[in-house]
Amino acid sequence: MHRLYYIFGLFFTLFVSAQNEQLALNYFEKGEYDKAAALFEEIAIKQPSNSFYIQKLASCYQQQQNYTKAEELLFSKYKKFPAPSYLIEIGYNYQLQKNQSKATNYYEKALATIQENANNTYSVAQTFEQKNLLEWAYRTYELGQKTNSNLNFDYQMALLQGQMGNLDTMVNKLLDFAYSNPNSTINVQNQLNFFLQEDTEGTFLVALKKELLLRTQKNQAVYWNQFLSWLYIQQKEYNKAFIQEKAIYKRNPESFEDIIQLAQLCINDNDLETASIIFSFIIENTSDEETLILAQYYILKNKINVAKPENYSELKTEIDVQIARYKNSPFALDLQLLAAHFYAFHLNQVAISKEILNTLLQTPINTRQKAKVKMETADVYVYDEKFNQAIIYYAQIENDLPNDELAHEATMKMAKTSFYKKDFDWAMKQAKELKQASTLLIANDAVELFLLISDHSAEDSLRVALQDFSHADFLEYQNKPKEALVAFLQVLKKHKGTSIEPATSYKIARNYEKIAEYEQALSYYKQVLELHKDCIYIDEALFFSAEIFRKYKSDNKKAKDYYEKIVLEHPDSIYFTEARVQYRLLRGDKPEGS
Structure with a gap:
């Protein structure tokens, strides 16, 4: 029993101590230095060798301009625990009092400890950095490397150059370090990406591009082509990234993996033109069946995405040829799923689509592949207004792959199916569960569906407008933009002035865009922007308006x-990254010849 009391007492003491430490830090962050100091003094008695809390206590005294008390604390600790970081703290205390000569004296003493023991370099440099004494930190790293040639602080020194505003020097040093230490390439790229994110004027991007282009010209190592390709990908300049990837492939024609990944990025970002060029290059340069099928799949998918009804017959022939060619291949699953989708959603030949999918479900495929087949089967059942059968398949995917991205997608589609069948309460419940989904796009769709139902339900207990909207939305799902457009226009006419109006105006704009009536689309996006400034469709209306002006109106301004506006006002938008890239490109953030 005494042992239990002892253990309980120990845990209680540790708990209280941890609470005091957190409370002290909270007071410090809020600028309540007198309260923070009182707690740090207690902590310093219990943890006399903990330099972190000693430094915080000294900072509290300094913030209260009690430099004498800070000096006494720091000197007493240095005598008991002679760490070089205390010398810097003492020097900084003098610097705060405008006594630079004494401050410099103690900084030099801290540097002298490195000549005695080069292992002190990192801790001394870090202490200087914490005080924003960047030039002293840089000198520390230089001295450390000079004292012990086995130490390498090139990476840290490069970053310090950036913090001191010497961006060109930082770029050169980081690139040199990455080339000499290939395993550190990702870390270097992450740092460069951080500076790119903060590069509001575009000057850093220009400098980095210029330096990488010079290195690809002067040095034949594929490393620089890979690095330049990485930069172009960050800027979504996929056509330029492909030029670099082709150069890499010509020197090492063993794998298409990186080129395929680039093509898939193009697909994800809707750069279908570059994707088609890349896949055509792959087909011309490989005899590997899996790679060929993958390329054919994406080429056909691109064609379907941009096809007009008058092209469907020709496209059907192309699909049938590829299916016949690879019908017995173990790699043709996605190609067959694409065919099933095309037959249902573009040719309205549901029976043929289901026949393809039923055959696939009978083949020996793994759980994930079966889930993909079930997903397409459910989609086709939704198209065919067999909502309950579709929900059964979506539920099976949830059970087969719990917590998987495919399961989240199935749940979202189940919510939409419930919405189409006008089971709004169940749709809202499922959407609510997905608001924190790991995939940003699914989470965004879930939030939009949840708010659409909840906002209108509060306004109209009979949900009349919601039922009309659901019907129009289902027509859009069936890939019938003209019919959907008529239905949405009717919703707007009947329910103008209600909470359903912003979503309806947005949907009208999207469907006008699908049938290439861009002026009308812009008109309805403008209604969203001007009449519904607090709605959740603002960033989407801004983005798609920008896309129309850029792609179809040639009005870059x-x-x-x-x-x-997206970049400045909607940093949480799922379109933020793409908007920022296009904004920088239109602003001219690239060097000549890049």
């Missing part, structure tokens, strides 16, 4: 203005 207006496009840039819309992209800029």
